[in-house]
Amino acid sequence: MKKIICFILLAGWINPGIAQTDSLPAFVKDSLDNYVEKALSDWQIPGVAVCIVKNGKVVIMKGYGIKEVGTNDKVDENTLFMIGSNTKAFTATALAMLHNSKSLSLDDKVQKWLPDFKLYDPWVTKETNIRDLLCHRLGFETFQGDFMFFDSDLTMQQVREKFGKVKPMYSFRSKWGYCNAAFMTAGEIIPKVTGKSWAEFLKEKIFVPLGMNNTLALSKDISSASNKSSAHTVVLGELKKIPYGNIDNLAAAGSISSSVNDMSKWVMMQLDNGKLNGEEIMDASIISETGIPHSILGDGGHMFNKSHFSLYALGWFLQEYNGRKIVAHTGGVNGFVTSVALIPEEKLGIIVLTNTDANNFYEALRNEIQDACLGLPYRNYSQFFLQRQKRNEAEMQQQLKAKRDTIDSHPPTALPPKEYAGNYEHEVYGKMNIVLENDKLVMRFEHHKGRYGTLEALGGNRFFCTYSDPLYGRKVLAFTVENNKVKSITVRVADFVEFTPYEFYKK
Numbered sequence: 001m002k003k004i005i006c007f008i009l010l011a012g013w014i015n016p017g018i019a020q021t022d023s024l025p026a027f028v029k030d031s032l033d034n035y036v037e038k039a040l041s042d043w044q045i046p047g048v049a050v051c052i053v054k055n056g057k058v059v060i061m062k063g064y065g066i067k068e069v070g071t072n073d074k075v076d077e078n079t080l081f082m083i084g085s086n087t088k089a090f091t092a093t094a095l096a097m098l099h100n101s102k103s104l105s106l107d108d109k110v111q112k113w114l115p116d117f118k119l120y121d122p123w124v125t126k127e128t129n130i131r132d133l134l135c136h137r138l139g140f141e142t143f144q145g146d147f148m149f150f151d152s153d154l155t156m157q158q159v160r161e162k163f164g165k166v167k168p169m170y171s172f173r174s175k176w177g178y179c180n181a182a183f184m185t186a187g188e189i190i191p192k193v194t195g196k197s198w199a200e201f202l203k204e205k206i207f208v209p210l211g212m213n214n215t216l217a218l219s220k221d222i223s224s225a226s227n228k229s230s231a232h233t234v235v236l237g238e239l240k241k242i243p244y245g246n247i248d249n250l251a252a253a254g255s256i257s258s259s260v261n262d263m264s265k266w267v268m269m270q271l272d273n274g275k276l277n278g279e280e281i282m283d284a285s286i287i288s289e290t291g292i293p294h295s296i297l298g299d300g301g302h303m304f305n306k307s308h309f310s311l312y313a314l315g316w317f318l319q320e321y322n323g324r325k326i327v328a329h330t331g332g333v334n335g336f337v338t339s340v341a342l343i344p345e346e347k348l349g350i351i352v353l354t355n356t357d358a359n360n361f362y363e364a365l366r367n368e369i370q371d372a373c374l375g376l377p378y379r380n381y382s383q384f385f386l387q388r389q390k391r392n393e394a395e396m397q398q399q400l401k402a403k404r405d406t407i408d409s410h411p412p413t414a415l416p417p418k419e420y421a422g423n424y425e426h427e428v429y430g431k432m433n434i435v436l437e438n439d440k441l442v443m444r445f446e447h448h449k450g451r452y453g454t455l456e457a458l459g460g461n462r463f464f465c466t467y468s469d470p471l472y473g474r475k476v477l478a479f480t481v482e483n484n485k486v487k488s489i490t491v492r493v494a495d496f497v498e499f500t501p502y503e504f505y506k507k
Contacts, residue, residue: 024059025372028052032060035368039382040065043359044239046232047075051260052369053349056272058264067355068230069239077261078214080228081353082245083338084331085180087256089290090266091187092134092315094201096289097282103193106130106289106314110185113192117185118164124172125164132173133186134314135294139168142178147498148429149181149250151334151471152447156249159184165428169500176295176312180253183315187252198252209281210269212262218248219255219333228257231335234358235470237393242470245334254333260351263340267349270327270342290314291327304379305371322374328366332357332496334471339366348373357471357496360385400474403464411459417441420455420463420479420486424504432491432504443491453477465491472497 027035036048047065051058063075099106110117110128119125119138132138145166149159163181170177187198194201199217207215214227222228222244231242247255258266269276273284290313297310300319311318319326328341339352339362350369352362364381371379413420420441424432431446434455441455441463451472455463461479473494480487491502 027372049260049353051351082336084333086331089315091252133182139170140177141169183253210265215258229355232356
């Protein structure tokens with residue numbers, strides 16, 4: 001996502017602060033534009049923004065494509081994208097700043113600052129410290145609870161209350177499991193310490209000092225921004241614009257919107273131990289604190305090159321790759337996927353922002369730039385990932401056709417369809433109801449108003465659910481029946497949202 005010669009040309013202007021490119025690898029100098037433009041077509045991505053920083057300077061910064069499908073509004077270096085979980089490093093950094101100033105300790109028990117904090121196990125509730133919230137070691141399965149929380153009408157306080165009732169799948173600190181509600185909880189400590197909200201603190205202490213003047217902390221604000229990307233997804237091969245995610249109830253986990261121009265300053269500050277253009281923005285110990293490994297994911301590995309160890313620090317993934325330490329994160333939220341990668345030993349940073357959630361190009365491009373800058377062979381990750389996705393899609397299409405053929409054969413259900421209708425409840429989520437409409441069962445959830453799932457019979461007590469919001473996907477759902485009475489239904493949604501099932505019991 002960038003073009004270069006001796007300087008960087010961006011949307012018709014020349015940035016005098018951009019570094020010379022004579023030392024850049026050939027892929028970046030000569031092939032990047034073609035690589036990205038091809039990917040826009042191959043992956044059906046409306047727009048991409050890319051930035052590469054090296055040795056404290058921006059060497060590439062450029063937008064490609066358009067902000068919204070069906071328009072000619074071009075992406076530029078200041079176009080906002082929702083960055084999803086790349087928000088987490090900002091939250092961890094904010095808390096590390098308070099640790100550095102001795103306003104709190106990252107080893108403080110959470111209940112010291114949030115007396116109403118609760119988890120399922122009372123002992124774990126008392127023992128959980130701030131670090132536990134920031135490194136995903138509470139014992140939850142990855143994404144556990146996110147269907148309930150994500151893009152719902154729950155307030156942050158309601159999310160906190162329901163989070164305290166979710167039974168973790170594993171024991172405390174025994175296993176890494178990505179937990180968005182934990183980061184939300186960590187963000188709620190900030191106002192208790194400072195008197196400022198999480199969003200206000202980030203703006204005052206990070207965004208303004210860095211000159212991240214267009215960056216927005218809360219998802220509610222992107223719709224009114226003047227230079228923004230729209231959110232998109234791909235459904236059955238068709239690119240569609242979708243609504244922005246409403247995720248301010250999980251704000252500290254993923255609600256920031258930013259541009260490559262603003263993110264370049266954040267990345268350069270990270271790579272220069274808290275300094276930007278020679279000016280200290282924050283103490284170096286704050287940067288090092290967030291980079292300390294806390295959780296073990298596994299032994300790592302790479303499809304082509306040497307890679308060892310996969311760890312999680314505070315808001316950052318860590319790995320060893322070709323003899324270098326990689327500090328990185330990705331972000332995914334309704335209609336956007338993004339990537340930020342730092343290679344501190346090379347003073348190299350890579351930012352990739354995309355405005356569809358249905359691509360792996362954001363990772364492919366990061367890998368390609370990373371390899372080129374490390375002198376590794378060209379791999380064409382975009383095609384590698386694309387072919388894999390096409391195989392997966394072909395498989396899914398076959399499975400979908402088989403299910404549609406079954407549905408079209410009108411298989412008998414174990415009970416009359418009206419027997420599956422009624423009111424249901426999950427002990428933590430709350431209420432759900434199923435009604436018979438136009439000979440189809442339609443499922444609606446209490447906290448996801450306006451969204452529904454249409455259930456079509458697969459025979460017996462199994463139904464094929466198509467959610468009205470493509471984010472939640474299509475799933476086979478089964479009812480449990482005892483003595484010819486419906487007892488419950490096991491509800492699942494797309495893995496992008498949550499892996500774990502919800503058992504709703506008929507009332």
